Amino acid sequence: MKPKIVLYKALPEAELARLRDRFEVSAFDGIGPHNRADFMAALTEAEGLIGASAPVTTEMLAQAPRLRAVSTISVGIDQFDLATLNRRRIALMHTPSVLTETTADTLFALVIATARRVVELSNLVRDGCWQGSIGPEHFGVDVHGKTMGIIGMGRIGYALAKRAHLGFDMKINYYNRSPHQQAEAQLSATRMPLDALLAEADFVCLVLPLTPGTERFIGREQFALMKPDAIFINGSRGKVVDEPALIQALQERRIRAAGLDVFEVEPLPGSSPLCRLDNAVLLPHIGSATHETRLAMVRCAVDNLIAALDGDLGRNCANAAAVFPPQG
Template sequence: MKPHVVVYKKLPEHLVQRLQAEFDLTLFDRITDDNRADFIAALATAHGMIGASLPITNAMLEAAPQLKIVSTISVGVDNFDLDYFRQRGLMLAHTPGVLTEATADTIFALILASARRVVELAEYVKAGRWKGSIGEAQFGVNVHGKTLGLIGMGRIGSAVARRAHHGFGMPILYHNRRPDPEAERELGARYVSKEDLLAQADFVCVMLPLTPQTERMFGAPEFALMKRSAIFINASRGRIVDEAALIAALQDKTIHGAGLDVFEVEPLPLQSPLLKLPNVVALPHIGSATHETRLAMAELAVTNLIAGLRGEPVAHLAV
């Protein structure tokens, strides 16, 4: 009898066929209020789960007594209670590495778009307001040669630092759990305290996972330490930031602007003040959203799942 796998996000057909060769599948393109009960019922006989973009609660997992592995199509694992996985001896696989470059591209796009007011001025042109040579009211700020501050220097932070150093001649400050000798040697990066980074950086980029320790770690005190000319970039997780404090800092011109790919609540509510601020570039959580990267993530997640259910080593375990 084949192991049973519950798929809770739409997969490319060739990956479905790959899974069907070894497992009995129950397929959901996504989980909604209309099919949530069916999803929970399917877990009763599940040995494995694969999907993304859904908080997997302990109650859901309690409904799956035969479960061995969950394979998430993401690098972040904040949709799961890791302590529960450890206590129960469940495997949680994820997809680090394959999304690094695409996410770093997104972060640098936010840096450029925020500094040069790309979105705002593109709309200015489309609205027919471009009547002649632009003046100071439409000027942006330089990126080349400005100081980049990275909070976190993992795979994605290092990829952003490479772009900044080699492409834009930016001095790099970083704050991390530990120093990164390679980044210091190859990119001239300098390890500093969080407070010194906030005070000196022209662009402050957050590159941290969401954990109990990082949740809401950026609030009014942190924004007050930043330069009034500084731009804040977040493409990690929205709940790392106290969004109300960020909005106040932007409205009061405590900081110059923000480029955001993530928010406390997603999708971002239409009534959010962030959508009314001209000094904000807001994207719909597109960090890894390219055809190539999302396919690579799905393929890796499938590989992780198959290895786990075969009893083979899983290359990318979060737990």
């Protein structure tokens, strides 16, 4: 008899077929009031769970006594009850490698768009307000040769640093728990304390995961340390930033601009003050949103679930230490 799994996000037919070849699949296109009862019932016999874009809560896990592995079509794991997964030694698989380059592209797009006021000036043209050569009130700032401060030098941080240093001759400073030898050797990056990074950077790029220790990591105090002409980029999670403090810094022009792909509440309500600021570039959480990368993420997540239910946690297990704790 095939192991039973629950799928809670629609997949391309080829990847769904791969799952059905190995498992008995209960498939749901998202989780909502219309199907929650059926979803919860399916969990009772599930050994595997795969999907994205929905919290996996303590209540859900309590309904799944046979669960052995969860595979998320994402790199972030903040939507999961990690404590329960760890306690029950349920493997949490994720997709950390396949979206690195695409997400770094998105972050650098925000760097360029904020520096050159791309959205604001595009709207000026569309609104019929371009009547002649623009003046200094519409000028942007250069990107090449400037200093980028990266908070979180992981895979995405390093990919962003490569684009900045090798493509735009930018100086790279970074804040990280441990030194990144490759960034220092190949990109002449300098590791420094957070306060010093904030004071020196022309572009402050946040690429930290959301954990209890990083929630509201950047707030009023940190924005006060930035240069008045600094540009802030957030491609991590919205809750890593104190959003009201960011809004105030933008409204009062304590910093020049912000480029944001993530928000405290998503989708961002149209009533948010951010929507009325011409010095904020706002994207609908599209870091990995290309056809190629999203398909690669799905394939990786399917591979991960198959491997995990076969007992192979050699790659992409976010909580391997908890599932297989060190002996002795």
